[in-house]
Amino acid sequence: MFRMHGQRAAPQFVILLIAAVIFSACVAQNPKSLSDSSTAPESSTELLTPVIFDTDRGPVQFLSEVVDTPAGRQKGLMFRESLPEKTGMLFVFPNEAQRSFWMRNTLIPLDMIFIKSDKTVLGIVENAEPRTDSSRSVPGASQYVLELIGGSAQNYRLQAGQSVKFVTVLPEQ
Numbered sequence: 302m303f304r305m306h307g308q309r310a311a312p313q314f315v316i317l318l319i320a321a322v323i324f325s326a327c328v329a330q331n332p333k334s335l336s337d338s339s340t341a342p343e344s345s346t347e348l349l350t351p352v353i354f355d356t357d358r359g360p361v362q363f364l365s366e367v368v369d370t371p372a373g374r375q376k377g378l379m380f381r382e383s384l385p386e387k388t389g390m391l392f393v394f395p396n397e398a399q400r401s402f403w404m405r406n407t408l409i410p411l412d413m414i415f416i417k418s419d420k421t422v423l424g425i426v427e428n429a430e431p432r433t434d435s436s437r438s439v440p441g442a443s444q445y446v447l448e449l450i451g452g453s454a455q456n457y458r459l460q461a462g463q464s465v466k467f468v469t470v471l472p473e474q
Contacts, residue, residue: 351468352391352447354422354459361457362387363449369393378448379406389449391467397442402426404433410451412459415443420465425454 353362413426424439428451
């Protein structure tokens with residue numbers, strides 16, 4: 302057990318210390334390392350955040366780049382040749398609205414998880430076909446969209462209604 306000045310450290314201190322170390326490790330990484338493509342888009346914040354889904358099998362975590370600018374959201378995962386398992390890109394919008402995505406210049410199939418402002422899954426588009434301009438959306442308003450490698454939603458049993466947590470603080474709009 303940790304000791305401070307001859308006394309046992311409070312459990313809250315230990316938890317805070319562990320959280321600070323994890324947060325520092327996440328922020329210190331460069332999001333470009335998620336892809337082996339030199340044309341990887343840059344997020345405006347260069348922040349990686351764990352996104353955790355509460356599934357029927359327990360929590361499932363994905364490490365995600367955060368994009369929160371119009372240019373970053375427009376480019377998204379275009380030109381990426383691969384995306385490692387359990388990584389993705391979290392699109393952050395200033396408010397809830399009907400969202401629609403395309404796959405122009407996106408080289409890999411993706412799952413798109415649309416998330417409401419209350420951090421629950423609104424709906425999922427699975428295995429979106431790459432290299433198309435077809436619009437993909439789900440009915441309703443979302444504030445966040447998480448893109449993962451195609452098949453992730455099924456593999457990890459992600460579904461509408463599940464709660465989602467963002468571990469780090471998202472940038473303010």
